[in-house]
Amino acid sequence: MIKFAYTILYVNDVEKTIIFYENVFGLQRRFISPDNDYGELDTGATTLSFASNTLAGSNLKGGFAKADVSAKPFGIEIGFVTEDVDALVKKAVENGATLYEEPKQKPWGQTVAYVRDLDGFLVEICTEVN
Known part of the structure; x- marks a missing residue:
């Protein structure tokens, strides 16, 4: 079985972004890592997630285009x-x-x-x- 679990956006400041989506769209925080490099918002069956550009860079050795x-x-x-x-x-x-x-x-x-x-x-x- 395959399940669509999350979408992750790479951002400058995970906590600031989480707060924006909480304040504007009323989403509930599910999790933020202690180092603020990753966070999730509960949107039902899937999560809207955010990773810091730093974390994304450490995972993607080939690089990526930053927003x-x-x-x-x-x-x-x-x-x-x-x-x-x-x-x-x-x-x-x-x-x-x-x-x-x-x-x-x-x-x-x-x-x-x-x-x-x-x-x-x-x-x-x-x-x-x-």
Whole structure:
């Protein structure tokens, strides 16, 4: 049996990033390592996890591209569904996110917006697909 267990984002400051996601999206902290190099948020069957760039570098001897808020975002996003996209976008920006795309209604009725988190990762904030 194969189970999708987690997504790990490589970040500058694990604890700061965990606090951002707790404050904005109401996620519950599952774990942070004593050295603050790794942390997890409980999102149900899978976790949203964060590893420091230092830890990632020690695991990936071939290197990796670090997220950079001054560069274009990677071609990947994490998404959160809400009934009030505008309010959640505002809350994210108030907590340090950068607005990337204003909320827009899609032809199928869904409202979608994009922010970039503290490290520059794309976060989609949207309503349910109708």
